[in-house]
Amino acid sequence: QVQLVESGGGLVQAGGSLRLSCAASRLSLTLYAMGWFRQAPGKEREFVASANRSGGGTSYADSVKGRFTISRDNAKKTVYLQMNSLKPEDTAVYYCAAARDRTWSPPRGHGVYDYWGQGTQVTVSS
Secondary structure (H helix, E strand, O other): EEEEEEEEEEEEEEEOOEEEEEEEEEOOOHEEEEEEEEEOOOOOEEEEEEOOOOOEEEEOOOOOOOEEEEEEEOOOOOOEEEEEOHHHOOOOOEEEEEEOOOOOOOOOOOOOOOOOOOOOEEEOOO
């Protein structure tokens, strides 16, 4: 079955950087938009960033715009989230997700995503 496996999480000081990776298997990545979401303890899962199936269209939550960058390498079946200038409020479990891309628009709603990874923990200390 389809698998999405996140990696790259960890503990970092405020102001630092991390790069998350999401490796997809048994998925024709060129047909799917990819997104990153996060969930902090006691909070709902929230949208972080997404890219359409070519990577030419991207969307970001206001809270991460200018600090995070989503990219994808379809040949490697991998999606990345470069996170710079991290803040303690970025602490959460980060999930990648795949949505069948029929509109070329990077989706923001978690309800349209078909597949989800297990998540990777990101902790930012102050």
